[in-house]
Amino acid sequence: MALLRKTLKEYLFFTEPDKPDDFVLEEGKDEGNESCNDAVKDGSGEKREKTEKVRKSKGVIKKLFTPEREDTACYGYDSNADNSEKNESDVKKESKDPESIKRKTSISKDVARNLEYMRKVYNVPLNGDVVIREFEIAFKDKTIPAFSIFFDGLVDRMLVNESILKPLMLLSNIEIKGKEDDIADYVQKHILPQSQMLLEESYEKVIFGINYGCCAIFIDGVDKVFVADAKGWEHRGIERPNAELVIQGPQEGFGEILRINTALIRKILKDEKLIVEDILIGERSKTPCSMLYIKDIVNDSLVQEVRRRLKGVKIDHLIDSGELEQLIEDSTYLPTPQVIYTERPDRVSRYLANGRIAIIVSGSPFALVVPATMWNLFHATEDEYVRFPYANLLRVVRLFAIFLTLLLPGIYIAITNYHHEMIPTDLLLAIEASREKVPFPSVFELLIMEVSFELIREAGIRIPGPIGPTLGIVGALILGQAAVSANIVSPILIIIVAVTGIGSFAIPNFSLAYSFRLQRFAYIALGATAGFLGISFGLFIMFLWIAKAKSFGVPVLVPYGPTTADVNKGNIFRNPTWKQNRRPDDLNVKSKNSQQEISRQWKINEEEN
């Protein structure tokens, strides 16, 4: 009761609004850096202040629905060095765990001890896929015991045989004009023909290398380990993207291999300023992630922020980019996605060129692009590839699809229950005639159909391949037809549900389509309880919510939410390509122009001639 009174008081009296957000993408490239550096220098006191600020500064709606993640917020300003320090201290705290101490210990010169240790770490022979191969290297006059360790299946066996074991075991006998006495130097310089080979000194790094598909070679008398890259695991090739098909445009999609994915982007951009920054996420899984941006376009403070959030993710295992999206997005409860989720390298490249940041997670064929505005979610890849009038037709169709998916069932319920006078007379008579024998109230009738449609859709995804289309036909045609002839639902309702379903497939962003599918039920409820008033109430709340939301410091509704300089630049309708001179203003990029003011120089030349 006291709470209610307090709430009422809050409504009736004006209170100073809180500071809106903890991160706002400001203009100017240097400011972001400076403030961040300050935070690092000043250390813990500053940090505590920041935490408090974060606590205070959450806006109303965010406060309502966001669980506070203070940890990430306050660790986030740690610099790289700071972070690793913290890791160490963590490790020290956990000193009861013997493994963690041993990992830090340096590598012994005695190969037998190393072998014993590695056996222990990898639980050999309990672990079936660990291969430990012992051999001897003939060096000058003596033979030196050594062993190699790798995971079967993760490494290319031919590569290990031909260019690691063979040189070490056989070729080391051949007289090579080398003056080195040190075996480590000799092996590195003359024997192992590997492009990527590291000499590691700690067990931790060696173990990480082995886990990631390298072949580690321990040699007696050397307190370093050769970690040779011999990754050769099986993977899917580059295929056509499944979820984002285009008719016109590149047909390549991302795969599961991180390096192939980054290479796909580099292949398109061919820009030495494209930075592929590697970050490991996952305390145990150590999933390699790449953060991509073009250094002289992107706003530095945005890079700082993304890096801060990525480094602030502390989970054990990171499997897919979908998980990462949920860990780094601004608001968990916002009904719309705040990150672009795409499997097309060309699309990622376009966003990178506009000054956004892409995050690729190893093992996931979907890249994340931040920050995302509502309009990015509404654009499709093909928009830029087809001629501009066609693209605009597609966009109008898409807007219409969004309207249908979100509101059509709700509006139908509202009209048929509250606003009978709004329907044209003939249509009203048709609806009434079709509903004549239906025994249920129209809301219930609609829910039956919507739920069974969702069932068909869900089952269609789960069902084994060849039966899928059959289910669609059975579900959609037969079920619908039977439901109508059994007088359970009216034929007009089938049309409504079908159109709604089709509309949801026309939305290019799958995540956005999900969101609308979910919200649709809210609008049905609102329409059924309060008619159009309820629907407009729902829209009002939703727009308030979205207008407040930010994706990595960029308001989601920009350039219309806060109006920016490019308010009329092809967000709803696309401009002709030659007119798209500037990068999105809301990203506060370093170089504003994406092409020359007159991008069609031949037009001028023509006049001169």
Add this chain to the structure above:
Amino acid sequence: MKKKMNKSIMKLGLCFIMLFALSGCLGGREINDLEIVIGMGVDKDGSTGDVLLTAQVVKEGEISRSGSSSGDGESKAFWNVNGKGKSIFDAVRQITHKTGNRLFVSHNQAVIFGKDIAMEGLQKYIDFFLRTHEMRPTTLILIAEEQASDIMDAKPETEKLPAINIAKLVKTYGFTSYFYKVNMKDFASCMMSETTASLAPLINVSQDKDCKDVYVSGMAVFKNGKMVGKLKQDEVRGVLWVLGKVKSGVIIIPSPNEQGDVVLEITKAKSKVTPEIRDSKIIMHIKIKEESSLSEKNTTENLATISGLEKMQKVTAEVIRQEILAAFNKSGEIDTDVFGFGEMLHKKYNKEWKILKENWDEIYPTIELRIDIETKIIKTDLLKKPATPSEEGK
């Protein structure tokens, strides 16, 4: 954290409750619980003096049934329910007990008043239709030549619902301009004027073999809410010329040189009326611009020449003038200002009007009309020369 969440939910809930508390938006009704009224007829019960209301309710089951069952003459898609009461609203509520559901009148297409009601005065009957929130102000208003319920009973051949048929045929007035549609709003605003007479289309049923046809026979003229007379079709067009409401229509003129008729179709008509008081005489300057096309003729003469067209234009102007004069004379006889000349004078001669309006009934017939008609035949449709043997060598 949890407290905050609770608070937010409470806030949302409060907003949602306010939806109902502040707007009073409750009471959704399922669409099949509605008795959709498509037309209403108001008559007077001769013996008791009560209102006899006929509501035409749609039978939804019959609507969806396609033409196959038309052999069964009995099945009608509508149901004319009668109710008696002291007032219209009383009768409406009485009908509820016959239908089982409340009447839903938002889709009412037309309200037909019987002649005896119209003679008595529409003032006290029309109030309900203007006041009730479900009723549209654009509902058509019609006067039956006899009983309104007879007209509601006449089952049309193509349409399933008589009221929709009536609404359709009234809305197509533009093809002849022999009458025009009047809705509740127009009628009420005419009734509120002190001098202007209101008009409403008169509707009648003709018995032809075994099918009944509904047609509009002219327009009823109301003075102070009471029906005082009737304008025939030509006379109505005379009024419409002056008011500038002629949309299209057919003018038949005698062929200038030969025996026979030429039929013109009006394509455009504009009018401008300027009142003038000169030497204590009221003069209405009526300027009409008309354009038409030659659509039919039954003579062999080639009229698509400049001289032929000019002759025809003159004759057309004369025909229009006669129509206007006929309407004016008729309105003079029944002493009703169907043109709204009084309002025009009111606007221009505000001071004089105060004296004029006292004796408007006497003054009205003495108004002098100065009619200036400009006609133009803009095309002769597909034919230039008539389909007769051409004269060799001219």
